[in-house]
Amino acid sequence: MPIDSLGELELHNKNNNPRHIAIIMDGNGRWAQKRFMPRAVGHQAGVRAVRKIVEYCIKQKIEVLTLFAFSSENWRRPEPEVSLLMALFMASLQREINKLDRNNIRLRFVGDRTAFPEKLQQKMTDGELQTKDNTALTIVVAANYGGHWDICQAINKVTNKILTGELHNQQINEELIGQHLSTADLPEPDLFIRTGGEQRISNFMLWQLAYTEMYFTTTLWPDFDQNSLEDAIKSFKSRQRRFGHTSEQVLNKSVNL
Numbered sequence: 001m002p003i004d005s006l007g008e009l010e011l012h013n014k015n016n017n018p019r020h021i022a023i024i025m026d027g028n029g030r031w032a033q034k035r036f037m038p039r040a041v042g043h044q045a046g047v048r049a050v051r052k053i054v055e056y057c058i059k060q061k062i063e064v065l066t067l068f069a070f071s072s073e074n075w076r077r078p079e080p081e082v083s084l085l086m087a088l089f090m091a092s093l094q095r096e097i098n099k100l101d102r103n104n105i106r107l108r109f110v111g112d113r114t115a116f117p118e119k120l121q122q123k124m125t126d127g128e129l130q131t132k133d134n135t136a137l138t139i140v141v142a143a144n145y146g147g148h149w150d151i152c153q154a155i156n157k158v159t160n161k162i163l164t165g166e167l168h169n170q171q172i173n174e175e176l177i178g179q180h181l182s183t184a185d186l187p188e189p190d191l192f193i194r195t196g197g198e199q200r201i202s203n204f205m206l207w208q209l210a211y212t213e214m215y216f217t218t219t220l221w222p223d224f225d226q227n228s229l230e231d232a233i234k235s236f237k238s239r240q241r242r243f244g245h246t247s248e249q250v251l252n253k254s255v256n257l
């Protein structure tokens, strides 16, 4: 960790805020259907909800916000919905990248982007390059992402390094696998939120969520606002994270978590 971010880390530890929040933004379709509107309207409302959450994360000095935007399984949806989601993704990037940059936000994508249209891939790379040195908040958009995919691509990278002699197979351990995941340079999520009422992981960051605190809410994503996020963070702060230790060990501060 660079020396200059130590002060910032102390601040995080002091207010016990999560450093990394990862969200499955679910419920757009049902939000629209409840209003007798097409699912597309729900997805549009979902994009609007993201903005307020980003503002709140900056205010609260959250370091990383990961948003599950499109899963590797979402290709199974009807073609018009998939096309609409792609168009919305492209339009949002076109509209927001400069704004994110002006607000000192770093944008990152995880997932298999090779399946996306060429133009969209270009926009994603441009957005990452333009914002790469920003420091206020890192937004990780998980697009065509799956936890299985992430672990597979890590294994592929490791295997290639073994084949070229850069690594020896005896060096394979948890740390090494972690270093080859798409989120290798980021802290692991402290708080996981899923809106929309389902209580499942849906192939989201399977490896990374090993010790994440889970928070499920029935609020549909377009209705999830700053107060909702505050409730989730409040719940997070009320929990004791033990990482396998006993409660007494944690209370006595005899262990480093």
Ligand code: IPE
Residues within 6 Å of the ligand: 025, 026, 027, 028, 029, 030, 031, 069, 070, 071, 074, 085, 196
């Ligand atoms: C989440 O909302 C957005 C994406 C998966 C892209 P849904 O579209 O899954 O909404 P519901 O679950 O059908 O209400």
Ligand code: IPE
Residues within 6 Å of the ligand: 024, 025, 026, 027, 068, 069, 070, 071, 074, 198, 200, 202
């Ligand atoms: C998970 O939501 C993916 C995203 C929010 C992008 P889904 O709505 O696709 O999940 P399932 O299929 O109900 O598990």
Ligand code: MG
Residues within 6 Å of the ligand: 026, 027, 028, 196
């Ligand atoms: Mg859903």
